[in-house]
Amino acid sequence: MHLNLKIHYMLIRNTLYNLLGLGLPMLVAIGSMPALIHLLGDERFGMLTLIWAVVSYFGLFDLGLGRALTLQISQLMADKRDADLPSLIYTSLLIMAALGLFAGMLMWLGADWGAAHMAGGVNTGEISGSVKVMAMAMPFIVLTSGLRGILEARGAFGIINMIRLPMGMFTFLGPLAVVLWYKNDLIAVTVALTIGRIVACLAHVYYAIRSLPGMLNDRRYRRELIRGLISSGGWMTVSNVISPLMGYMDRFLIGATISAAAVAYYVTPFEVISKLWIIPGALTAVLFPRFTGELFANGKESPTIFRKALLMLFLVIYPSALFFGIFAQDFLRLWINPEFAEKSYFLLQVFSLGIMINCMAHIPFTLIQGAGKVRVTAMIHLVQFPFFILILWLATSRYGLVGAVGAWLARMLIDAFIMFFQAANVIKMRDVIDQPLRLCGVGILILLSYLPALVGGLLTRTLLYVCCIAVMFAYIWLCIATKNERQYVLGKISSRFGGKHDL
Template sequence: MVESSSQKVGIKIFRGAAATVLSLVATTIIGLVIMPIVVNQLGDRLYGVWVLIGTITGYFGFLDLGLSKAVMRFVSQSLGKGDKVAADDWISIALASFAILAIVSLFLSIGVWLLVPCFLSGAEDAKVISLALLIALLAFSAALPARCFLGILEAHVRKDIVSLIHVLTNIFRAGTMFVVISYKGSLIGLAMVAAIYTVFDGFLIICFARRVHGPFRLNKAALNIENLKVFFGYASSSFVTQITDIIRYKSYPMIITPFLGLAALTPFAIAERLTQMLISLCNGILLNLSPVFSQLEGAGGVEGNEKLKRYYFFSYKFSCYLGVFAVGMTMMLASPFIERWMGAKYLNAVPILHVLLIGIFFSLIQIPTLCFLFAVSRQKFYAITNTIHSVASIILCAILVIPFELLGLAFGISVVTFFVKFFLQPIGVLGLIDMKLINYHIKKSLPNIIIPSIFIILYYFFTKKYIQPNYSIIFLIGLFGSLFFTLYICVCGFNKCERSMLLRAIKPALFFLK
């Protein structure tokens, strides 16, 4: 029997979700294995340099300008219309744009390389640090055009290919780094390994994108003012959110280094690595809500759409349950895990992690809110609140890091996150569904937080005497906690209608697993 187009798309979506989870698990395991090895080889100071290099390279992500998302948007739209010529025109615009940006990135890389020694004039290894940074930035510049092809793969709903490429390169990168470290490799050696695999990752994406899309025709005529205006107009809205995210997530090492030194980056990096893993996991589960909200909005608009409203509140309940469980279990197991993973001397990262997790919790429960805003074309509201979030975080952290050091920094991050996520961002949705903020938190937030919190508290008291710095014990406590929590929340958290909704949601996955 011939599959319908909707079935084919469903298979692609499921493959993409499965591959994304695989990529996340593989990346997490690789990161957990390789990080203590790199820290032990480089030492706290040079590992701080390594983190700083990654931070500066991350800032170069500004140069994407939101164009990769625009490629996905317009190429997928053209493919949906069956107009491959139009798709090739948008690819022509994107390739020309990324080629120019790659050249700009190249010159900026050289400029940063020349300027860095001025800020490290007193350091003995200033030349080594600046050279390692140059290698990383040149690799980024070389791989920048691959972002166009990344957008092409996503337009064809082939997220599975992207995820598997990342898994492949991460495995080989980690293996090569291990070999280099085994032979007492230096910072330059590690930078070279990372650079080679950055370019290799981009090369694979280009190859597979050309295979999936087929031959494409570059059209100079497509580079006209009208097309450029449409293309960059769409890219600009996503660029604002991208730039504020980069500022917010990549600025903290720049605050820590001048006040506390490079060595202080290591405990903060340990705590931040674990929080980012948690965010990635929850994003992977919840970010697929956007197309569901978009379909509901298309069927009945936003205002007065009771079905859209009901789905939003259900997904918010689900995110609260997931957020309480994920953060609660991480708090329970953080100390023994870090002791076993990095060693007892890095237990100073535990209190930092605990404070960060408070803010992370409020970010996790509001993932459906962000999906809703993007799904109904209210992303400008998110851009505004995200800008407030970024600026306020940097200012408060800069104030608190001097008297309270890393704990002050973590506290500043969490306080601003709580204020923005709990009070500001929900307003963007509540104004559309005609509900007051106070009623939202009393009727929706508090019950959905209290119910799973009861389980976490009871589970902690039952298991605390068994918790030890042992991977097997940590895994078993996490596994049994997940199973018992699922049973508890199905009985005590979801009603009959919601359980039915969940069952309908997982049926397609069960079908494709047959």
């Protein structure tokens, strides 16, 4: 019981670190973007967002080695093979530095061509110069991925987010400061961003060495380690490329088969609700090295960690997603306008249900990858891709936006089912929940929870929203939570109010 409580505390603490590191920069972005658009102008700001997108895409040149390094380090530590860590780290970082240089060279060589094809109202020399400046940051960006992998394997999430938080804020505040106090110039903005990336990389170097003393003692390039790293990292890259690609295909097909305006009605509600992905992202970054360490040691605590992660995530995601499901029309009316809301509110309702399902699927996905079965998740996405594109095209062509969102929801459901099914090959689901049929009750309650969206009157819907949450939490308390989990919660409540509770 003591170990379970320790796991519970570790998951909550490190997830909160990640939420702060990911969430606060997002708030800064929301606050600073209007000012950046006003000061830079639509054209320059558009170019800046494209440069950000190019950098994000070329960031894939780490070939998944950052996560693969986390996996390999966690495995070695679980096997008590700490002596092999220095050579593994040195080999990995050397490969990643080379990949970063290669990505930077490609960006540099393609800068003039890209600038000529996307200049818009901005000087091509300014765009080309900006891309070339960011190209110099690529080795540091790719290396940072590997160094973060070391810190994640060591469970140093406080340090990771101590670096990530100011870096994420600087990504938006840095350009704003340059434009306000220096000059309205994309090259100057990207110089600031590049300096920020270099500083972040050096900070990761410093703390990685502190968290793993002697990590560079064995500076041998070991070719035999490359195959394992590239294999794991390569399959991770397949998932990292195909999954977002499936996420973007719907908007391209809508633009091609319906209209550009329809894309706005579809994408806007999705962009709002998809921000909930920050929550499972924060949790799974903690879970990945934990699952790897447990599964390659003895695996006894893996079902407990899996269960607690699912419970924690659902208790946060359910009320958050349901809010957008019930109040979709009210939210869009207030945020944009009534005409837009009328055309998009149903899409937001469907997206909220799909995102809720997909957020839960992040946990088995992380378990499978943590077990070293990265090929499995990649193959799942590879098989899904052609079928999803075909169904999406047929549904969108025949039923418009409703067909597109229906195809998207079907993919979320199928993907979640497959992920949980495959997770059952890693751990025994009976150790996660002893009466699986009770989960059907959760599914039924989720569907019933969306019925208040049909009711008129904001106050009535608000009361029904609160009732839905109360009923769901009561069901989880009575039918899903174990005796030990109920004792833990009661003990926390009792101690908070000055009482005593013997666990």
